[in-house]
Amino acid sequence: MSNRFEAFLGLSVELTAFSRFDLLGTGLAERYLATLDKVVGVEITDTLLAAFVALPPAEGEARIKAVRTTILGNELLGDVARALIKLWYSGTWFELPLAWMERFGSRPADTTFVVSPDAYVEGLLWKAIGAHPAGAKAPGFGSWAFPPKIPALPELDSKA
Amino acid sequence: MSSYSIRTLDELKEFLHRAMQLEHATIPPYLTALYSIKPGVNQDATQVLRVIVVEEMLHLTIAANILNAIGGTPDLARPDFAASYPASLPDGETDFEVGIQAFSREALATFLKIERPAQRPKQLAGKGLIQRKTSANTTALGSHPRYEDLHFYSIGEFYSAIAEGIEYLEAEAHRQGTTIFTGDGSRQITPEFYYSGGGTLFPVTDRKSALEAIALIIEQGEGDGGGIYDNDEHELAHYYRFEELVKGRYYQKGDQPGHPTGPQVQVDWEGAYPIKANLKVAEIPEGSELREAAAAFNARYGEFLQLLTRAYNGQPSLLLEAVPTMFEFRNTILELIRNPLPNHPGMNGSPTYEIPGSTKQAAPTRQSEVIA
DSSP states (O other), rough: HHHHHHHHHHHHHHHOOOOHHHHHHHHHHHHHHHHHHHHHHHHHHHHHHHHTTTTTOOHHHHHHHHHIIITTTTTTTTHHHHHHHHHHSEEOOOOOOOOHHHHHOOOTTTTEOOOOHHHTOOOTTHHHOOOOOOTTSOOOGGGGGSOOOOOOOOOOOTTO | OTTTOOOSSSHHHHHHHHHHHHHHHHHHHHHHHHHHHHHTTTTHHHHHHHHHHHHHHHHHHHHHHHHHHTTOOOOOTTTTTTTSSSEEEEEEEEEEEEOOOSSSSSHHHHHHHHHHHOEEEEEEEOOOEEOOOOTTOOTTTTTTTBTTEEEEEHHHHHHHHHHHHHHHHHHHHHTTTTSOOOOOOGGGGOGOOOOOOSSOOOOOOSHHHHHHHHHHHHHHHOOOOSSSTTSSSSSSHHHHHHHHHHBBBBOOOOOTTTTOOOOOOOOOTTTTOOOTTTOOGGGGGGGGGHHHHHHHHHHHHHHHHHHHHTTTOOOOTTHHHHHHHHHHHHHHHHHHHHHHHTTSSOBOOOOOOOOOOOOTSSSSSHOOOOOO
């Protein structure tokens, strides 16, 4: 795995609160990085990855604060990171906000679209709420009689 | 009566335990190949594998019904039940290894061997069992409890031995005014407990239903008496379904074995994740999420075998509870297969089916030597 892909995976783990295993298990990690490259361009993607790699190695509250101020609170990177979270959760790239386009220029590929048929199926939102995508990945006859299986939250620092 | 004929009820029970083991042992290889197929491709192959693996689950349950009918105790948690892969199976005069691997031409070649209809050639008729050629360390599926170093000519022959054993022992019992079918009828798995299961499930209560059950297992696998369909003439046997994928063409009514003439089947042999064949947990780096997930899957699978054991021992309604677990396995297997295997560039992970507490697993020391 390239350093670039590793950084993308690390960033995605932090943004989605799902594990590397979960993210790689969707089979879509490479395609989502390619989506980012295609929609906002390699340059902005690299800036986002560089900002993530340069984060202080702090844990818990300090780390979360650093992600907020350096990435989510950044004028250029914040909206891109939020679109990436939505991409992982729904398999859909959502067009960036008007304010972002006015400030940084619109991109021809930046429209709202579903990345691929399996991207919809592998959206993290289904796992997060213990449900399944309608028409795909059926959970089996009678499964509705059991409580939904919701994954435990990853361990955050107790102070967080 | 040959030296390997079944002579006692206990021996028949042991054969049926091995029949359950054999039927179950086909499921992990088929399931893994099925879920290794990438999304959006190989829809024909996906359908074929799915239908077959569901029928193997039916066969497992049918074998449990026969064992229950003669007063046996199905035990899928017995330490010698779960196979270690690769495991050996008979294929004519040789035996071969069946393993866990991705959907591929090699995998299909193995699957064809599993389901191959095989009649002894004339010169071998009545010659008895055949010497094993695979290592004595591998699990020998469909083997004779008294002759572990030998194998039957085919799986069909293994089942014929069971059918003859039933006939012989039931005739003996009749002479003494009794029957071997003394099992509690409430332990039978009947259709209301078995949702969408690849065929009709019926209770086994006597000689006739027991022999019908065995015939169903054989015919769904290799076809009826040399034909490509089972005896109801509507369902293609497993061997010929796999052959459709290899030959790239569907069978249609009237076709001769080996010569399908129906529409083309599209197969993308590259359309599968490149999993490492017969992966063991010990080969996955310690502390990695993949290793943790592979081990968790094995533990969960072990619990599942215990759940099936309870279902087959008087609590058939537990099979309904088992359904969501099987779908959960699908999701986990997909995740394991899509995760790259650390330190093996270009290769992905896989479920290992090393069931905790099973004695049939390969010695861990051998595995660590392989890595070193």
